[in-house]
Amino acid sequence: MHSDPIPDRLDPYMSISSEIPGEIPGEMPGEISSEIKEIVEAFDLLGDWDQRYEYLVELGERLPSMDPALKVDANRVMECMSTVHVVPERVDGSDLLRFHGDCDTAIIKGVVALLVRMFSGKTAAEIAATDVDALFTGLRLEEHLSPNRHVGVYAIVNKMKGQVAQIA
Secondary structure, three states: OOOOOOOHHHOOOOOOOOOOOOOOOOOOOOOOOHHHHHHHHHHHOOOOHHHHHHHHHHHHHHOOOOOHHHOOHHHEOOOOOOOEEEEEEEOOOOOOEEEEEEEOOHHHHHHHHHHHHHHOOEOHHHHHHOOHHHHHHHHOHHHHOOHHHHHHHHHHHHHHHHHHHHHO
């Protein structure tokens, strides 16, 4: 565990509860979003995989607690080896969504934390258009996660996008 707190510029939770990001002016569909670029750049500051792994674990530790009542089979990612639950909710009756998530393994909980942060505060259309491949490629997750974990990570994304499609 890092002894120093996570610098604000690397902390994806700095704005999760108080600020809902809007559309990014000038971005075209298919481009890597500035949000994904920012996350990848933050991870690039960390250097080697051990530091990145530790940071992902810390992100998972900072993930807000998920209400146990939401940990039902309908919100579980069955294809994942870890026990993962994710669920969206509308923000104050608007079209914006906020995700909640949890996982029983440290590294995947960190990935869940990244996805919760990345998808929260967006509309269903924005979530559907999010290029998660760009994020995972930029973070080089495939190089460091086992094939089973890699499949599980994409199952989490598919679950989240599927839930969004159902409530849109």
